[in-house]
Amino acid sequence: MVAEEAYQRILLKLSGEALLGKEDYGIDPDIIHRIATEIGDVTRLGIQIAVVIGGGNIFRGAGLAESGIDRVTGDHMGMLATVLNALALQDALESVQIHARVMSAVSVHDVCEDYIRRRAIRHLEKGRVVICAGGTGNPFFTTDTAAALRAIEIGADLVLKATKVDGVYSADPVKDKSAVLFDQLDYDRVIESKLGVMDANAIVLCRDQGMPIRVFNVFEEGNLVSIMQGEAIGTLVF
Numbered sequence: 001m002v003a004e005e006a007y008q009r010i011l012l013k014l015s016g017e018a019l020l021g022k023e024d025y026g027i028d029p030d031i032i033h034r035i036a037t038e039i040g041d042v043t044r045l046g047i048q049i050a051v052v053i054g055g056g057n058i059f060r061g062a063g064l065a066e067s068g069i070d071r072v073t074g075d076h077m078g079m080l081a082t083v084l085n086a087l088a089l090q091d092a093l094e095s096v097q098i099h100a101r102v103m104s105a106v107s108v109h110d111v112c113e114d115y116i117r118r119r120a121i122r123h124l125e126k127g128r129v130v131i132c133a134g135g136t137g138n139p140f141f142t143t144d145t146a147a148a149l150r151a152i153e154i155g156a157d158l159v160l161k162a163t164k165v166d167g168v169y170s171a172d173p174v175k176d177k178s179a180v181l182f183d184q185l186d187y188d189r190v191i192e193s194k195l196g197v198m199d200a201n202a203i204v205l206c207r208d209q210g211m212p213i214r215v216f217n218v219f220e221e222g223n224l225v226s227i228m229q230g231e232a233i234g235t236l237v238f
Contacts (some may be wrong), residue, residue, distance in 0.1 A: 055081025
């Protein structure tokens with residue numbers, strides 16, 4: 001079955017924290033299996049999907065720098081943490097019979113491929129899920145920026161930013177019960193109001209290249225497939 005919607009190729013941005021589930025550190029097996037199952041359901045709709053994954057459940061470069069570690073070293077540690085998460089997601093996908101390839105911006109030849117744009121597109125065209133690890137390969141850039149960059153490089157139709165809330169709110173909904181959920185926003189409003197959708201570099205990159213972003217709650221089972229089937233879930237930034 002091929003999806004009739006406009007989306008033929010998407011990029012899913014997963015934070016490392018999304019893999020924590022009920023755990024305090026590392027990866028919750030139940031969560032990663034459910035996410036893998038939903039990604040598999042998307043591929044069965046005939047939609048090509050790439051994933052950029054963070055490493056915050058293991059290490060965060062900025063956080064390590066605050067504790068006294070050199071920022072560049074800390075960011076490199078964070079990049080390697082994303083490789084660990086990517087390998088775990090690849091294994092989870094293969095356990096539900098979905099072909100996947102890990103491609104890293106940091107060379108780790110014994111465990112994954114180097115990220116090469118043309119090769120990534122070829123994998124997608126063959127129906128494989130491409131899991132992009134290692135961020136951009138450079139310190140001082142977040143995995144949000146990596147997600148925007150990879151989406152533009154592979155010609156994705158949409159960036160899906162997976163979060164733990166239902167979309168973009170006017171304020172932190174945990175702290176402010178009167179916070180309003182936005183259905184749609186433009187890029188400049190997100191930047192000017194500092195709404196924290198993604199970091200500013202990622203938003204500017206998407207704005208300049210006309211790449212839409214949909215922010216949604218990844219912990220709500222079925223959301224990913226529902227979005228692909230045309231439901232207006234979460235917040236659209238365009």
